[in-house]
Amino acid sequence: MRIAVVGGGVIGASCAHFLARSGASVTLYTESELASEASGRSLSWLNAAGPWPDHYFHLRMAGIDRYRTLLSQHPDIDWIRFDGGIFCSDEQEIRQWHQAERAHGYDSHIYDAGQIAALEPCVNPQALSSKVMVNPGEGWVSLPALIDWLIAGFKTEGGELCCDAGKTLPLTDEQGAVRGIRSARYGEAAFDKVIIACGAETPAIAAELGFPL
Ligand SMILES: Cc1cc2nc3c(=O)[nH]c(=O)nc-3n(C[C@H](O)[C@H](O)[C@H](O)COP(=O)(O)OP(=O)(O)OC[C@H]3O[C@@H](n4cnc5c(N)ncnc54)[C@H](O)[C@@H]3O)c2cc1C
The missing domain is CATH 3.50.50.60 (FAD/NAD(P)-binding domain)
Known part of the structure; x- marks a missing residue:
């Protein structure tokens, strides 16, 4: 062929x-x-975050699954990481996304911006919205x-x-x-x-x- x-x-x-x-x-x-x-x-964010319909959520989870498979087959790869995502927006959107993500069984947490320093010392809490969403299962790819x-x-x-x-x-x-x-x-x-x-x-x-x- x-x-x-x-x-x-x-x-x-x-x-x-x-x-x-x-x-x-x-x-x-x-x-x-x-x-x-x-x-x-691309911003390189590997995620299935947001208030999207089930079929789109599942497509994105299938994509994340393939990235995890690739990484487990090639652990030397340094251009894929799964070390979590932090999402900033206004509080209403944060809560809307968080609720939809939890309804999908997605691991999603709401933090006060001040709590982020303990999690990610390199992120300036002053630059964040007052509430942020922390999703530990997300990652990035170059x-x-x-x-x-x-x-x-x-x-x-x-x-x-x-x-x-x-x-x-x-x-x-x-x-x-x-x-x-x-x-x-x-x-x-x-x-x-x-x-x-x-x-x-x-x-x-x-x-x-x-x-x-
Ligand atoms: C600013 C930005 C941020 C993003 N952030 C994220 C993110 O954080 N996470 C995420 O999952 N996705 C993100 N995306 C989306 C993601 O980058 C795209 O979905 C993905 O890269 C699309 O890949 P592609 O191969 O379909 O298209 P492209 O990367 O656009 O590739 C298409 C290629 O086809 C070529 N081409 C087009 N027409 C022709 C032609 N007639 N003949 C020959 N060649 C042609 C183009 O030159 C190009 O090289 C982001 C996108 C942008 C723009």
């Missing part, structure tokens, strides 16, 4: 890595360098470091990386079936499948193919 993955953020790098590991012949195309968009700017790690494994499996490809879009045949890609720099190439992992650009590209997201 020849697969093109378009987009060099965390979603594209992850798809490319796991597809190459499963034996597919994979080429990753990205417009400029890796992690050039949202994945290079997405650029994760992407580098995924791409190193991808290359080991024979994956081909095409950076600075410029705009890359799927090509379709007369029946509308995807038959490959065309990139501004590398031209046309035939593939059996094309994965669009273009972040904020994905809905527009999918819509062009007749799939409104």
Whole structure:
């Protein structure tokens, strides 16, 4: 199976890595360098915090589960940590989030800002809202470091990386079936499948193919 993955953020790098590991012949195309968009700017917070519907909560918990698995399989990784999160906002929002999180069975606590010094001496309590939410099960990940790690494994499996490809879009045949890609720099190439992992650009590209997201 020849697969093109378009987009060099965390979603594209992850798809490319796991597809190459499963034996597919994979080429990753990205417009400029890796992690050039949202994945290079994330706050890195691994969490399922907030007053969201059950299905979204469970999706985010599944994501946290995969990060925990990755860390337990590679304990030498220093770009994922699970050492808790502190969330500041006005008291009404803190209480609303806290209540929703507890209803999901999520470990969430409300502290006075003054209590934070005992927990985190590096945080200035004066800079916090009067009440803060402390969620000990949360963590952080450096997405650029994760992407580098995924791409190193991808290359080991024979994956081909095409950076600075410029705009890359799927090509379709007369029946509308995807038959490959065309990139501004590398031209046309035939593939059996094309994965669009273009972040904020994905809905527009999918819509062009007749799939409104
Ligand atoms: C400021 C900020 C803070 C955030 N904080 C958090 C956080 O704390 N926790 C959290 O979980 N999430 C956070 N997020 C969200 C998280 O960063 C994104 O959900 C995630 O990085 C999206 O990854 P992606 O691979 O889908 O998209 P992107 O990282 O945007 O990658 C898409 C890639 O596709 C490329 N591309 C687009 N169109 C084309 C094309 N036609 N041809 C070729 N390449 C193309 C782009 O150049 C880019 O490299 C934050 C986002 C931002 C912006």
